[in-house]
Amino acid sequence: MDVLEKERIQQAFKEKMDYDELMNCTRCGFCLPSCPTYIETGQDEVHSPRGRIALMKGLVDGKIEPSEEVKASIDLCLGCRACETVCPSGVKFGRLLEQARDAIYQANKQSFLEKFMRHAFLRNVFPYHNRMIGLTGLLRFYQRSGAQTLARATGIMKLFPEHMRVMERVLPEVPKRKEMKNRPHHLMPLIEKKTKKVAFFSGCLMDTMFMPTNDATTKLLQYAGCEIVIPETQNCCGALHGHSGEVEDARELAKRNIEAFEQAEVDYIITNAGGCGAFLVEYGYLLKDDPQWHARAKAFSNKIKDITSVLVELDFHKRPLQLEEQVVTYQDSCHLKNGQQTFIEPRELLKAIDGVQYVEMKDADRCCGSAGIYNLVEAEMSMQILDYKMKQAQKTKAKTIVTANPGCLLQMKLGIEREGLSEEMQAVHIVDFLLEAYEKANK
Template structure:
């Protein structure tokens, strides 16, 4: 860093950081056992929550200067927020992290990979759903045309890092661009009378690369007795922007979404991605200093609910659900558990399925190492964390690892691929598993009813 950058960053810290929140940290150390980077770096305090808070406070107080070591410490943080539930003082570390990254990245010269990721994807693709469809449509063509098999067979993929080669293998089967367009925006309950009217937050990656999981989510809500509205003007949640120090863009995304969902009168706004949901419920904090939007943001946040929470509320777990006999374990989405404080609901749903023997994974709540784009920009640490996670998953003897977030899903698929266990294990989103479990029983019942009708005739 040059002198001008250091001065600008230090001033930004003094203007941006919530000093009262920094002072809430009593340096007690209860956060240390919950922090993956503290553990994986050999218990290095620089990479612990209280160590990072000490660095932030030191910059604000002028006791230390901005340095590469400070930036490395902030960058290496996963933002998993596992320190928050165990903190006796209730320090909102996730917010402090976002403020620190905002202060650094608005004034630090970016590397080429950072420029590409933020310039191309954050600013020009994620905010625009049509562009998201275009990019993922190209990925679909790559998969369907034979280009993917050719790239793998000819060794072209060997030009890329190992983690990216493995990730390319585990990408979901992406729908065609034509399939992503003109989907229903208003749906009625199936088989049950209406219990709730909800709006569905479809997201950017979830509504393109993981479109089939979004479709499964909507169908589950219909089976649970929901009327569903999918606002067409909604945008990316802004989580990747916010976690990467692009707070102004995150605020713009938040305003677009609040406005889009204000136009529909619903009981809840449903999310099926832990990372998105955790950011949506904090729009009120994101916009707290904006007099025009703060009250509107609070109304929005009060309606946000994860898909697993509403399914439990509507007693979906009491309906007949069945799968082939198998051991299942669950990998917590950090932001679903630590941000939305949704922990028991996914487990209740899994344990309600006939044929499923649920085994709790050791440290199920510890981050898997995905963390947005962390597994790209901090690949070595990400893989180190993933190796530990896979060891715990394999100890359960599970056939199926269930997750509730797209990043976690890809990371666990990557872990299975790296361990050479693709023929023995699979990773699935909880929504896809639940829909299969419901329709296994439902389809059998329909076939039985149709057969009985035929015999009577």
């Protein structure tokens, strides 16, 4: 970093960081055992929540200078927010992390490739559903045209890192373009008694690459007696933008979503992706300094509810649910547990299925290493964390690992493939698992 760049970053930290929140940290160290990067780096304080807060405060106070080492510490954080759940002072570390990344990336001199990637994907693809369909359509072409078979047969895939080669093998089969474009916008209950009127946040990747899981989600809600509104003008939640230091873009996406859902007049806004849901419930904070949007954002966030939470509220776990006999374990989505405080409900639903023997995994709530695009940009640490997770999963002797977030799902599939366990173990999203259990028991 040159002198001017350091000055810009230091000034950005002074302007963007919530100093009162930084001061809330009492340096007690309760967060240390909950932090995956602290554990995996051999208890290096620089890679702990307490250490990162000390770096942030040092930059604001002018006691330390910006450096590549400071940036590396901030980058290596998974943003899992496990530290928040054990902090006696209630420090909102996730907010501090986003502020720090915003300060670094808006003031840092970015390479041409980094600028291009951010502009191309964060600003020009994810916010636009039709462009997301086009992007995932390219993946479908690769999967169906013979290009995938050719790439594997000719050894081209060997040019990529090992974890990316495995990731290519576990990517879901992308739906047809026509199917992705012809999405429903209003659905009625599939039982006589209507229980709730809800809206469904369909997301960007969830409504393209993971579209069958979205369909399973709405069908479960219909079986639970819900009328469902799916606003056509909704867009990306903004989580990737907020976590990557593009906070202004995240705010614009939030405003579009608030407008899209305001007229729905529903009891809840349902999500099925832990990462999206945790960011949606933060809209009130994201827009706290905007007097025209703050109240509207809080009203929006107050309606966000995970699919598992609403199913338990509607006693779905008391209905007949059945699957073939199997051992099942659950991997928490960090943001579902730590951001939305939803962790009992998925377990209640799984334990209610006849034929399922539920076995709790040790450290089920420790991050799996996916964390958005973390497994691409911090691959070494991601795989190190995944290796630990797979050891714990194997100890349960589970046939099925269930999770509630697309990133976690792909990461667990990646872990299964890397361990050579694809013949004896599978990973599924909880709504796909529940739908199969409901329809098997209610033929």
